[in-house]
Amino acid sequence: MREVKxxxxxxNDILTIQTVNTAAFGQPNEAQLVNKLRENATxxxxxxxxxxxxxxxxxxxxxxxTNKIVDATGNEVESLSLAPMAxxxxxxxxxxGSQLVQHAIEKAKQLGYxxxxxxxxxxxxxxxxxxxxxxxxxxxxxxxxxxxFMALELxxxxxxxxxxxxxxxxxxxxx
Ligand SMILES: CC(C)(COP(=O)(O)OP(=O)(O)OC[C@H]1O[C@@H](n2cnc3c(N)ncnc32)[C@H](O)[C@@H]1OP(=O)(O)O)[C@@H](O)C(=O)NCCC(=O)NCCS
Numbered sequence: 001m002r003e004v005k006x007x008x009x010x011x012n013d014i015l016t017i018q019t020v021n022t023a024a025f026g027q028p029n030e031a032q033l034v035n036k037l038r039e040n041a042t043x044x045x046x047x048x049x050x051x052x053x054x055x056x057x058x059x060x061x062x063x064x065x066t067n068k069i070v071d072a073t074g075n076e077v078e079s080l081s082l083a084p085m086a087x088x089x090x091x092x093x094x095x096x097g098s099q100l101v102q103h104a105i106e107k108a109k110q111l112g113y114x115x116x117x118x119x120x121x122x123x124x125x126x127x128x129x130x131x132x133x134x135x136x137x138x139x140x141x142x143x144x145x146x147x148x149f150m151a152l153e154l155x156x157x158x159x160x161x162x163x164x165x166x167x168x169x170x171x172x173x174x175x
Contacts, residue, residue: 002054004096006103009049009061014038016058017051024086029175033084036171037065043169047111048080050103052087052096060087062100064108067117069138071164079151080108081168082118101128105154114158115151117166122147129153137163 009017014035021031038044043065052060062085068076082104087096105128108116117133118125119140130150133139136159140149153159 004059004099005053006050006099007053008047008107009051013051013058017049017061020058020061020088021084021086023089024092025084030084030086033171033175034061034063036174037063037169040065040169040171043067045111047107048104050100050107052100054091054096059091060096060100061085062097062104064104064116065169067169068167069117069162069164070167071162075164077162077164078113079115079117079162079166080113081166081172082116082120083172085120097124098127101125105152109154114155115153115162118150118152119144119148120150122150125150125152133166136160139165141165141167 017034018031021034022028048064050062051058064080064082067079067081069079070076085097085100118130130152132146133149133151134146136151138151151159
């Protein structure tokens with residue numbers, strides 16, 4: 001496969017990111033979610049909206065936004081949510097998604113974040129070190145099978161003393 005380059009999004013990429021997300025999901029909802037999250041300065045981190053390019057064309061996108069893990073006493077710990085992620089349909093299953101996940105993890109570490117939460121395929125994300133979030137006492141704010149709601153520690157024992165419910169930016173609840 002030709003070389004894939006990964007870099008943060010730039011303003012000129014916005015329409016293509018929308019196109020790739022719509023094509024990958026077969027509906028506009030996730031593309032609209034990305035557009036709405038981009039307007040939410042509290043949770044959107046431009047360096048963590050990454051695009052994958054082949055021959056200078058955007059063929060994939062991944063977004064990490066901040067969330068909060070809130071325990072029963074109201075203590076809050078900042079974390080990241082991985083969602084959505086998309087690769088152009090004709091280029092799926094060639095490893096581009098995996099490269100996007102790996103880059104996103106490295107970039108999140110560089111920026112000093114401690115953990116990532118994902119709702120996703122239970123066979124895919126464990127390859128990158130994700131474990132069921134329930135292992136850490138972390139719950140989703142909606143009904144979901146245990147093995148598809150996962151968490152990754154970016155620093156040693158980052159989630160050791162963190163438990164509670166993940167609070168997503170409101171844009172996620174409107175998808
Ligand atoms: C999920 C997605 C981004 C993965 O990108 P990719 O470039 O195809 O990923 P890779 O080539 O690194 O890995 C592909 C593997 O992951 C599996 N996989 C990953 N996520 C999956 C999912 N949500 N459902 C089913 N399989 C999934 C594939 O079946 C495949 O497994 P295989 O190689 O053992 O057959 C891409 O398939 C896609 O855009 N799908 C549509 C949108 C979507 O469902 N996004 C994820 C939810 S946010």
